[in-house]
Amino acid sequence: MKVLVVEDDPGIVEVVSLCFQLRWSGTTVITAANGRKGVDLVENESPDVVILDIGLPDMDGYQVLKEIRRFSDVPVLMLTVRGEDTDIAKGLELGADDYITKPFSHIELIARVQAVLRRVQGLGVPGDERPFTSGKLSVDFARNEVLLNGKPIKLTSTERKLLYHLIRNEGRILSHESLLAKVWGDTYVDARDLLRVHIQHLRQKIEDNSETPGIIVTEHGIGYKFIRPISS
């Protein structure tokens, strides 16, 4: 595995590198002490996962994330500082997969990274891989292909997994807790903001108007329901 750590504090870089090497022997750690170099390394080194600090000397982590997301789907975990005015929701909206608050323990870091990697690799979702087609939407889970009005659209791995569970439970309300557990794992059942942000992204990609969704419908206070789009 290759991990990229974008952080200007050498102490944190060392701790993160050590965690990875202890847990995944043979891990290659590459580091960038500023945002510009971080973006370049994502492009040139294709890391498997990126640990990205928000406080960097040249540009903040949000900006770095924005640039990375223009060309890469690599899982990104953001480092935030407890008590500092960091906006976790903003990071998630820009496409971060998760965040870790400094100071963190080895165990916490490894658990978060494992959860993210499982999510990304676990896209061969066990079970029913039949393609789904209805109206303007067509999804081939086995081939990782999503078409809207016949045109391919790009979903992140989390969005694909979310869509999978929604479609496989079409017409049924899935509670926030059950969707969070299915997509992120049992320890995330209370992370409603995380779910809300990813649902919003998915809607922006597949709904005609994400403000008045007709496919992924909100059941207030309960969860979400997938409604099969009708042919027009």
Ligand code: CA
């Ligand atoms: Ca820093």
